[in-house]
Amino acid sequence: MQLKFYKYQGTGNDFVMIDNRQNLFPKNDTKLIERLCDRRFGIGADGLILLENDNSTDLSTEKVDFRMVYYNSDGNESSMCGNGGRCLVAFAKSLNVINNNATFIATDGLHHATIDENGIVSLQMKDVDEVKIDTEYVFLNTGSPHHVTLVNDLENYNVKENGVEIRYSDLYGKAGSNVNFVNQISDNHFRLRTYERGVEDETLSCGTGATATAIAMNVIGKTNSNSIDINVEGGKLKVTFEKADKGFEKVFLIGPATFVFEGIIEI
Numbered sequence: 001m002q003l004k005f006y007k008y009q010g011t012g013n014d015f016v017m018i019d020n021r022q023n024l025f026p027k028n029d030t031k032l033i034e035r036l037c038d039r040r041f042g043i044g045a046d047g048l049i050l051l052e053n054d055n056s057t058d059l060s061t062e063k064v065d066f067r068m069v070y071y072n073s074d075g076n077e078s079s080m081c082g083n084g085g086r087c088l089v090a091f092a093k094s095l096n097v098i099n100n101n102a103t104f105i106a107t108d109g110l111h112h113a114t115i116d117e118n119g120i121v122s123l124q125m126k127d128v129d130e131v132k133i134d135t136e137y138v139f140l141n142t143g144s145p146h147h148v149t150l151v152n153d154l155e156n157y158n159v160k161e162n163g164v165e166i167r168y169s170d171l172y173g174k175a176g177s178n179v180n181f182v183n184q185i186s187d188n189h190f191r192l193r194t195y196e197r198g199v200e201d202e203t204l205s206c207g208t209g210a211t212a213t214a215i216a217m218n219v220i221g222k223t224n225s226n227s228i229d230i231n232v233e234g235g236k237l238k239v240t241f242e243k244a245d246k247g248f249e250k251v252f253l254i255g256p257a258t259f260v261f262e263g264i265i266e267i
């Protein structure tokens with residue numbers, strides 16, 4: 001069978017995109033998804049995303065433009081991917097599924113997003129109502145679980161080695177966590193490197209990780225700002241949010257989402 005695919009990247013976090021509105025993709029074929037994401041034997045990506053019709057019949061929710069189904073490069077379906085969500089909005093626009101505004105459903109609920117004329121996607125992330133603060137780290141869930149810790153000399157830091165240790169530690173059990181290593185550049189500006197579970201390596205960017213880092217830095221008083229710039233290895237992201245009675249709301253992840261190439265692969 002021939003499979004049409006599109007490759008997108010958001011600050012270097014890259015994804016195979018598939019239009020699955022006809023429901024033809026073999027969604028339970030973990031090995032196939034892993035192979036498509038393989039950088040030597042496949043297309044190469046940190047994850048694979050299906051754009052699907054939303055068939056829910058819940059009349060209480062607003063009109064949904066599409067559904068996002070996300071898989072890590074290990075082939076397993078996982079939790080929310082912020083950069084992937086931004087790229088999916090750009091993909092949906094290219095397919096004429098949306099114009100410049102999107103409402104879509106993902107594993108963590110409903111998302112709203114806008115895309116501007118320069119391809120910058122502003123994606124509303126889920127509200128955050130619980131933040132765990134430890135002396136060494138902050139843990140929070142921004143759609144995916146994130147351990148956030150400040151380190152010195154981030155440039156030369158061994159993200160993979162230290163990331164693996166924390167990801168598989170007793171702290172997070174079988175489910176594990178993504179792990180973010182952070183340096184402060186100025187009051188509202190941070191540098192971030194992320195180890196991603198499911199990719200089991202450092203990626204060039206992680207959107208839910210950048211979101212978690214921005215909120216974590218505010219919570220521990222490293223910044224009072226609610227508009228935070230994050231330099232990741234693959235570019236620049238911005239995160240904005242508002243403090244709520246309990247936690248954080250109106251959380252937005254903002255950055256570029258770019259088409260790379262398209263093709264057909266035999267599966």
Ligand SMILES: N[C@@H](CCC[C@H](N)C(=O)O)C(=O)O
Pocket residue numbers: 013072078079080081082083084144145178196197198199205206207208209
């Ligand atoms: N790259 C993503 C996060 C993807 C999910 C993560 N690997 C997990 O399984 O928790 C992002 O941009 O948020």
